[in-house]
Amino acid sequence: MKRKLLLTLSFAVLLLLAGAGILVWSGMTDHLGKADVALVLGNQVNPDGSPSPRLKARLDTTAMLFQKGYFPKIIVSGGTGKEGVPEGTAMKRYLVATGIPDSAIWVDDLGVDTQASAENTVSILRAEKLKSVFVITQYFHIPRSKLALSKLGVSPLFNAHPHYFEARDLYSIARELPAYLKYLVRSPTARLTR
Numbered sequence: 481m482k483r484k485l486l487l488t489l490s491f492a493v494l495l496l497l498a499g500a501g502i503l504v505w506s507g508m509t510d511h512l513g514k515a516d517v518a519l520v521l522g523n524q525v526n527p528d529g530s531p532s533p534r535l536k537a538r539l540d541t542t543a544m545l546f547q548k549g550y551f552p553k554i555i556v557s558g559g560t561g562k563e564g565v566p567e568g569t570a571m572k573r574y575l576v577a578t579g580i581p582d583s584a585i586w587v588d589d590l591g592v593d594t595q596a597s598a599e600n601t602v603s604i605l606r607a608e609k610l611k612s613v614f615v616i617t618q619y620f621h622i623p624r625s626k627l628a629l630s631k632l633g634v635s636p637l638f639n640a641h642p643h644y645f646e647a648r649d650l651y652s653i654a655r656e657l658p659a660y661l662k663y664l665v666r667s668p669t670a671r672l673t674r
Contacts, residue, residue, distance in 0.1 A: 503656055507619035513638040515614035518542055518551040519601050521625060522558015522567030522591060523618075529565050531574050534618065537644030539571060542616050543578040545640060551614050553584055555601055557591030567591075594621070595663070598628035605634065614638040620653045624660045631666070 520542050523535040531539055542554060554575065558567025566589040576582050586604055591597035601613065613634050615625045619641040626637050 503620060503623055503653065503660060507622040507639075507641060510640040511638050512545075512550065512640060513612075513614070513636065514549070515551045515612040515636070515638050516610035517553040517555055517586075517601075517605070517608075517612075518545065518614040518616055519555045519557060519597065519625070519629070520571060521594065521597055521615070521617040521621060522556070522571060524561060525558075525563055525565040525567050525570040527563045527565065529570050529573065531570060534644060534646070535567070535571070536574070537642035538616055538618070539574050539578075541640055541642040543575060543580060545614070545616070546580055546584070550638070553586065553608075553610075554580065555586045555588055555604055557588035557597040557600060559592035559596075560589065594625055594628050594659075595666075598625070598632055598634075601629065602632045602634065612636045612638070614640070616640055616642075618642070618644070618649070618652070620649060620656045624656060624663050627660065627663050631663070 520538055523538065524532040525535065526532060545551065546554065556568045556571035556575070558571065560566045568587040568589040568591065572585045572587050575585055588597065588600045591600055605611065611634070613629055615622060615629070615637060616639070617625055622639045622641055626639060629637055
């Protein structure tokens with residue numbers, strides 16, 4: 481009985497590790513291509529309105545890709561954390577300071593989670609008659625972000641991740657696996673019409 485339980489637990493652990501490995505590999509594989517718009521997912525903003533190091537890395541990657549011509553427009557999407565600063569607004573301020581024109585950036589301060597950011601992005605795409613999206617977020621978050629957009633009918637999708645890593649990534653990877661599975665079975669609320 482103990483041996484069977486041990487084998488079952490070992491198999492479950494191996495399955496989780498394999499899933500996490502696939503998630504990490506997928507997110508670290510950048511798929512570059514020209515898109516109508518970039519979607520930059522938010523993260524913590526400091527109380528003074530400056531981006532946290534993780535968010536700054538996303539924004540610096542965005543600015544570099546914008547300058548290289550991968551997309552002409554940017555959607556910055558996030559909610560308002562305990563710091564009281566809307567992430568989208570703070571992200572736009574940072575990007576404008578890097579030289580990106582104010583008019584090239586749309587702010588979504590209601591992107592309280594990945595699904596909300598995807599749905600709000602689809603609303604902007606519909607209004608602006610756009611189709612393709614370039615996702616920029618941490619490597620472990622890219623698969624779920626692309627899945628949410630894909631289930632809403634967005635295509636093609638491209639992605640890149642900042643080369644920023646921290647110990648907290650281990651927790652984030654463990655959290656992403658069940659979150660991805662939840663998004664996988666979730667029904668889309670609406671789809672981008674062609």
